[in-house]
Amino acid sequence: MKPPGSRPSRLVWLLLLAAWFPLPGLWAATVTTVTTNLWSLQPLQHPAIPPASGPSEWRNNPIDAFVADKLRQLGLQPAPPADRGTLLRRLSFDLIGLPPSAEETAAFLRDSRGDAYERAVDRLLASSHHGERWARHWLDVVRFGESQGFEYDRIREHAWRYRDYVIQAFNDDKPYDQFIREQLAGDVLLEANAVSVIATGFLVAGPWDQAGHSSASASVRAMVREAELEDIVGTVAQTFLGVTLNCARCHNHKFDPIPQRDYYRVKAVFQGVNHGDRHFPGGSTNDWSYAANASQPEATFILNRGEPDKPKDQVTPGALEALAAHSGELGLAADSPEGERRRRFADWVASPENPLTARVIVNRVWQHHFGRGLVATPNDFGKMGEPPSHPELLDWLSAWFVSPDGANWSLKRLHKLIVTSAAYQQSSVISKSVISESVTAKRSPAGELNAASPITESPALQRDADNRLLWRFTPHRLEAEELRDALLALSGELNPQMGGPGFRPFRHVTNGGQNEYFASDPAGAEFNRRTIYRISVHSARDPLLDSLDCPEFSTRTPVRANTTTPLQALSLMNDSFVQRQAAKLAERVQREAGPDLKYQVDQLWFLTLAREPKPAERRDALKLAREQGMASAAWVLLNSNEFVFVR
């Protein structure tokens, strides 16, 4: 599946060897030659859209033409469209992170207009819940924490403003190039304002070592600062460029055309940035945000093995050298003003000429719609990353995304194009024909099924078990926040209050400036807000969310793990929060469906699974509700696979 021209030539291998055994002269002379080979560093291609093929619903969207073309090449058929209840549930979790209400489901199932689905897409994209859902994806990538981490782990009382900034940006469909500029340089832009200053919370969302910074030892302080800058530089490069620049702190990058010098040139751009609270323009004296506090930095030197006490050559601020068609030479002198450095760097990133920028964000958006990126390693578009499954599609989408005639940097237009594709609307069920084909093929002469022929022998599963080519929709377990938010939505307890300081579901003990946090489950409206408003304190973990793979706050997490564990089962079985929501859900169906248990059961099914119960299910649930109460039936559904998976 490598794109054409991605196979490294012999020359490149030599150059890679040069990276292993760096000879400064060789590097300077050859680095631009290397750039012609790594696919992600090439200028965006503008591939022609393949001729439409496949079923009629696959003929309306350029995405489908690219996907169908690949399927055809492998002799695979796309799945039929998902049934409408399933589709609305999928779309709703995807775009707003919440299940559809019973009314929304009923209305959608009744709506026979040709554009009913498109209307649902527009409605959900316009919902203020959309930003709350997609901000979570972004905060994962940028390692957003609301405490210092390390020894003291003190809470950052004003860090929530950055979280709100991201939510608002997604709701407002802020053009992505502006979103980039504000986060990298919002405090020093010519048009700097309160919003853009708050945006620089991005740079300082990582941990900060209070004890190390207050050490009397200069060498301790220098080490701590160097690690902090690596966190900032690494996050900038991975988030916007999909480049693991942090790997070049101690030596030339071992796999990608990134000399050690690049790391220090970018470090020089951000070297003036410090952590801290600051006022923002127009705010009152009590208005603070945790954001970049910049000052003019000292000279920047390449450090031997990345060690602060081993300076080598001085560098000027700059960007990556390896993009041949988009020079990383920013025209900055070694002593150029701090603000000018970040402004120019931000312009370099937020440029339609930067092929990494567009590819990386398009890939992230794709990933969260389909469960997997076209590039499966969204923070690494280098040689150690995975090549794209659909390189032409990725480039077509990227070029379209930045083009004034296309999405013009609008994320909502990109979302809409993707979710209205037939590829997205496919069923996740592995079709009977796919299975029976393989079973027939594997029948032994005696006509018995061979026990050793699992269905993974089917053509689709055999050729593309991971569904990289999208011959069906890949189902996935609800993420931690989706699950918790869905429980609140279903129980009717969800507090829709947006923004502001986060809720703190823990007991907080301070001891001489140090902090201990003990998870708890306080009840009350304040704690029934969406999970994105839970304060992200490094050492205040939540057993329920942890068990559902809620990531470590200090780790850049572009792809969450998706595990299934006994501790997860225990949480969903016994956690007091789950119990409480099950009880409230039972009360709700009793309230809404009236005294007849049968209607209550139907309503329970409709709310949680967006469908009616089958007769046998209804019978069983009625029996359980009669004997053990409706809360038991609610508990069963909230623990069921059908509820926990999005299909």
Place this chain on the structure above:
Amino acid sequence: MLSRSLNRRHFLFRSACGFGGVVLGWLCAEEARAAALASPYAPKPPMFPARAKRVIHICALGGVSHVDTFDYKPELERRHGQDSGRKFDTFFSQPGRLLKSPFAFRQYGGSGRWVSDLLPYLAGCVDDLTFIHSMHSKSSNHTPATFLMNSGFTFNGFPSAGAWVSYGLGSENQNLPAYVVLPDPRQLPAGGSINWTNGFLPAVHQGVAFRSGERDPIPDLATPSDISPARREASVHLLEKLNAADAAAHPGDSALAARIRAYELAAQMQLRVPELVELSRETAATKSAYGLDHPNAATAGFARNCLLARRLSERGVRFVQIFNGGQFGSPRINWDGHEDIVENHRKQALTMDQPVAALLRDLKQRGLLDETVVLWTTEFGRTPITQGIDGKGRDHHQHGFTIWAAGAGLQPGLAFGATDEIGYDAVENPVEFYDVHATLLRLLGVEHTKLVFRHNGVDRRLTDVHGEVVQGILA
């Protein structure tokens, strides 16, 4: 193996093949295949023959003074009160004068290892211990140094050794977590759960911290008290039925079978964990040997954790981590003896000495020490000089300190490496935590350079890009 496969068959009968009417043969085969993979703690074979099956890691936090415990320096006695003649870049930058150990050193056992009178119980175990006197670390700052000791990195968010071992080897017991943490009963360590994070590894490898002294040490372990057994049973019955029918309607989705299996494992855990922490079957002699009846509550609490560690190891838990010491506030409840080394280290030693010695003896007596590595570490040592000219305490010191290990695959009674005559620098066979981690993995049958996890473009390792097995301590 037998019981596990029976268990699985039982589960399959109930959940996949027993319900849902028409369930084809291939479905069962597929589900069985998925279920076999479904235990997240499923044991994985080591890369080469393992000397040890499991680990107990005791972390003494705050920085244990090597020159006051295991690294005897007669030169300090001779030059007591003199200027060290060395440059000390200490954390608080108040370098004082050379300070002889206020504790008396003696040689013990057949091996003749030196131990101070601070640790009389452990002194009796020296013939089973393997000392590394030549440790040095990258940081003299508690939390980065502790992170380095546990995860191989000085920054937040990298998986701890226990998480790596869980990831690499799974567990021998599917009914208990593979990586269990027993925090100091007085307080969590600084940084709390960051210390046992799975980092970027899947969540199942996160350390499961037991709450001290509770029947339900794991959150959400117990069925809520207001739910009767009959109610839970009837509910679970319907849940299994729905899940089985759903799995039958979605062949090929192994995640469904995995989730069904997780509920089965959870039920097992609900039975096994309370039994594990129930100590009434332990003899009075055992409890007393550990110090569960100790008048000092901190000692008794830590003793209980040491006894629990044995019970966890006995049941095949792969990695048990015990913390001795909490945060760095005041009053000090760890080994961070800046103000007064005698007062601080006496207090800490009292909590740790007897229980750890009892754990070693208990493991040995039960034959468990032959297949378990007990690793005792501290994040750094302490300066051979005082903090402040007239100080009575010692500052952090990362250039030379002592750790020890005991058990499977190690040379007992060995003193490996050495610091210089005043305990400043590791001069003979210097060892870093990368090397300790590499050696630990080797004992478990794992090549440290091959235990990798691809994360954001890097093949991450516990040992980063460093680490050499300390061959000199292996049996």
